[in-house]
Amino acid sequence: MSLAKQxxxxxxxxxxxxxxxxxxxxxxxxxxxxxxxxxxxxxHALDSLTPDCIIAANNEPVGQALTLMEALDSHQHDIPVIILGDHSDVSSAVAAIKAGAIDYIEKPVIYGRLAEHFNQALARTALMS
Incomplete structure (x- = not known):
């Protein structure tokens, strides 16, 4: 039985x-x-488990992801956040990065860049295990 954290x-x-x-x-x-x-x-789920990564769509309601990031910051959660947004929404991308997101990925093309971030999360998790 492996004790490594998933x-x-x-x-x-x-x-x-x-x-x-x-x-x-x-x-x-x-x-x-x-x-x-x-x-x-x-x-609320952060009370029981801290994830290795959060992915949040910045859509309905508008700005939901940025509001989430503000709440994470105010509660001093240090969790990498990736924002998913609409293609060519430069102002939202800039706002997300300024708010502390590690990346802003345009929908619908997300697979490759997201895979890179997951590899980094897996490496961090392996180090902490």
């Missing part, structure tokens, strides 16, 4: 196509994926 990803996304893509990538990397309907639900 890397966990929290996802805040309502688009089932994007969710399915991320779920496939998590399965491929043997990572646990937890999906949430709201930022509040995700924040």
């Amino acid at each position: 890397a966990t990803v929290y996802l805040l996304e309502k688009d089932t196509g994007i969710t399915d893509t991320i779920r496939s990538l998590c399965d491929e990397k043997s990572m646990l994926l937890e999906c949430f309907e709201s930022g509040q639900e995700l924040l």
Whole structure:
């Protein structure tokens, strides 16, 4: 029996196509994926488990991901956050990076860049195990 911690990803996304893509990538990397309907639900889940990465869509309601990042900062959670946003929304991308996101990935092309971040999360998790 392995005592190694399984890397966990929290996802805040309502688009089932994007969710399915991320779920496939998590399965491929043997990572646990937890999906949430709201930022509040995700924040509440942090009381029991701190994920290795949070992926948050910056869509409905507008700015939800940035609000989540502000809440994470105010509670002093140091969790890498990747924001998913609409193609060519430069102002949202800049705001996300300024708020502390490690990346802003444009939908729908997310697989390759997200895979790189997952590899980094897996490496961090392996070091901490």
